[in-house]
Amino acid sequence: MTLQTPQRRTKRDVLTEFRHAEILAAARGVFAEKGFAGASVDDIAQAAGVAKGTIYLYYPSKREIYFAALREGLTALAVKTEARVAGAETLYDQIRAYVETKLRYFDENRDFFKIYFAELGNMVTQHETRDSGFEQIYLDQVALLENAVRQGGGRGETRDLPARSVAFAIANLTRGAVTQRLVGWTEGSIEREVELLVDLAWKGISSQ
Amino acid sequence: MTLQTPQRRTKRDVLTEFRHAEILAAARGVFAEKGFAGASVDDIAQAAGVAKGTIYLYYPSKREIYFAALREGLTALAVKTEARVAGAETLYDQIRAYVETKLRYFDENRDFFKIYFAELGNMVTQHETRDSGFEQIYLDQVALLENAVRQGGGRGETRDLPARSVAFAIANLTRGAVTQRLVGWTEGSIEREVELLVDLAWKGISSQ
DNA sequence: TGAGTTACTGACCGCTCGGTCAGTTGAATG
DNA sequence: CATTCAACTGACCGAGCGGTCAGTAACTCA
Numbered sequence: 001m002t003l004q005t006p007q008r009r010t011k012r013d014v015l016t017e018f019r020h021a022e023i024l025a026a027a028r029g030v031f032a033e034k035g036f037a038g039a040s041v042d043d044i045a046q047a048a049g050v051a052k053g054t055i056y057l058y059y060p061s062k063r064e065i066y067f068a069a070l071r072e073g074l075t076a077l078a079v080k081t082e083a084r085v086a087g088a089e090t091l092y093d094q095i096r097a098y099v100e101t102k103l104r105y106f107d108e109n110r111d112f113f114k115i116y117f118a119e120l121g122n123m124v125t126q127h128e129t130r131d132s133g134f135e136q137i138y139l140d141q142v143a144l145l146e147n148a149v150r151q152g153g154g155r156g157e158t159r160d161l162p163a164r165s166v167a168f169a170i171a172n173l174t175r176g177a178v179t180q181r182l183v184g185w186t187e188g189s190i191e192r193e194v195e196l197l198v199d200l201a202w203k204g205i206s207s208q
Numbered sequence: 209m210t211l212q213t214p215q216r217r218t219k220r221d222v223l224t225e226f227r228h229a230e231i232l233a234a235a236r237g238v239f240a241e242k243g244f245a246g247a248s249v250d251d252i253a254q255a256a257g258v259a260k261g262t263i264y265l266y267y268p269s270k271r272e273i274y275f276a277a278l279r280e281g282l283t284a285l286a287v288k289t290e291a292r293v294a295g296a297e298t299l300y301d302q303i304r305a306y307v308e309t310k311l312r313y314f315d316e317n318r319d320f321f322k323i324y325f326a327e328l329g330n331m332v333t334q335h336e337t338r339d340s341g342f343e344q345i346y347l348d349q350v351a352l353l354e355n356a357v358r359q360g361g362g363r364g365e366t367r368d369l370p371a372r373s374v375a376f377a378i379a380n381l382t383r384g385a386v387t388q389r390l391v392g393w394t395e396g397s398i399e400r401e402v403e404l405l406v407d408l409a410w411k412g413i414s415s416q
Numbered sequence: 417t418g419a420g421t422t423a424c425t426g427a428c429c430g431c432t433c434g435g436t437c438a439g440t441t442g443a444a445t446g
Numbered sequence: 447c448a449t450t451c452a453a454c455t456g457a458c459c460g461a462g463c464g465g466t467c468a469g470t471a472a473c474t475c476a
Contacts, residue, residue, distance in 0.1 A: 012452085015453090019453095032333060033333065034333065034334075035330060035333045035334055036245075037244075037245035038333075038334070040432080040433060040434080041433075041434060041435080042433080042434095050454075050455085051454065051455045051456055052434090052435085052455085052456070053435090053436080053437080053454065053455055053456065054453080054454055054455075056434095056435065056436080057453075057454075060435095061434080061435080062433095062434065062435090113332075114332050114333050117329050117332050118329040118330060118332060118333055119329070120329060121325050121326040121327070121328060121329025121330065122243060122326060122329065123391070124321075124322050124325050124326060124387065124390060124391060125240060125241065125242065125243045125322050125326055126242075126243055126246070130391075139393075161404075161408075162404070165394075165401075165404055166408070168384060168385070168388055168393070168394075169381055169384070169385075169405070169408055171384070172380050172381055172383070172384025172385070173377055173380055173381065173384075175380070175384070176376060176377070176379070176380025176381075176383070176384070177376070177377075177380070179332065180376055182332060183331070183332060183338075185347075185376070186373075186376075193373075196369075196370070196373055197377070200369075200374070200377055200412040200413065201412065203411060203412045203413070204408040204409065204411045204412035205408065205411070220422090223423090227423095248462080248463060248464085249463075249464060249465080250463080250464095258424075258425085259424065259425045259426055260425085260426070260464090260465085261424065261425055261426065261465090261466080261467080262423080262424055262425075263465095264464095264465065264466080265423075265424075268465095269464080269465080270463095270464065270465090
C-alpha cells in the first residue's frame, strides 16, 4: 500500500532541510529579541538573508515558524533531560541531573529560553498555545520528576510528601533560577547554583 | 513656592477618578483575556461601555493603560505583603506570611496575575518593561525576603546559606504555585498548599 | 431659556504587517 | 546554445488597529 519512495535523499531534500534550518535559526534570534508580536516576517527574512516570499515557501505562517522554533528546542531539551535522569540511580542524583541539564541547556540556548519563557506567559492567557502540544511536553517533564520522587519515596529516601507537588516545586525552582541568570540577577557559576538548588530541594524533601 | 490648590475634591475630580477606575477595570479584564498585543483599544472601550475617544481623554495610550493596571496591582500587593511580613516575628512566620499573602492575593485577583505573569515573560525580551519601574518593585519584594532570611540566619534560625539565592528560591516557589493553580493543575485548598510550600522551604533552609 | 462649557462620540486617517503572486534568475539538461 | 523549470524575489493588497478631532449631547448658570 505504501508508495515507493526514493531511498536516498535528493539534492533537493538537502536544500530544503538547509533552508528550513536557516530560517528557523534566524527566526529564533528575532523572536528572542522582539517577542512574537514585535517580530515581523520581514525581520526574519532579512535575518535569514532571503526575501519574504521565500519564507512562505518553507513555512505556511508566522505562527508556524514560531511553533517550530519552540517545538525543536523543547523536544531536544526533553530528550536530553530524560536521558540524563534515566542514567541516575538515586533520587538525589536524578534531581541533580534534572536541574543541571535544564540549567546548562538554557544557558547555552538563551534565545530559545526567551521564547520559551515568553510563551509560558502567554499560555496563561492565550488558549491557543495550551491546545498545541506544548502543555503536554511541559507536563511530561514534571511527570518525569514526579515518578522519580514517588519511587524515591517508596525506597524511603524522602519523607511522606505529595510527589506531584514536589515535582512542580523543583521545576519552579529550576526555571526561576534560569530566568534570574538570564536577566543578570545571578552571577555565580552554574556548578555552584546547581549545588545550591539541589541542596535546598534535597534538604526540603529528604527523610533525614 | 507651592501653588494654592483647592482643598475639597470637586465633582469633576470625582467623575474623573471614577472614569479612570472604570476604564482600568475593563482593561484588566480584556488584557487578561487577550494579552497586550491581542487586546484592542476598541475592546477596552466596549468593555468599559464608552467610545474609544473617551479612553484617550483619560489615558494617553494603550501602553499607559496597561502599565497603570500593572502598577496598581503590584503596589497594592507589595503594600499588603510588606505589612504582613513586618507583622511576623520569626523567620518561619515571615516566610509563611509572604507565601500566604501572595497566594491569596493572586487567587483573588486572577486577571491581574495573568497580566503580571505575561509581563514577566516580556521582561526577558522587551527591555521597555525593565526600564519602567516594575523590575524595581519585583526586586524590592525579593529584598524583603532576603533581609528576613539574612536576619533569621543571624539569629541562628537557618544554616549558612546565601540569603539572596534563598529569597529568589522562595519567590520562585510561590509564583510557580500560583501559576499552577491558575491553569488548573492544582486542586487542593490554599491553606494546604501554603503549608506544604512553607514546610518544604523551611526544611530546606532551617538549621535543624 | 439660551449661551457657554464640558464630556463624550465614532468616523476617519495613516501606517504596519501578514500573506500573495506575477515576474525574474540561474542551474540543469539535451 | 536553447529550453525548461524550480527557486526565489519584492511590489502589492487588504485588514486591523492606535490615535485624532470635528461634531454632538448634556449640563450649568445667569
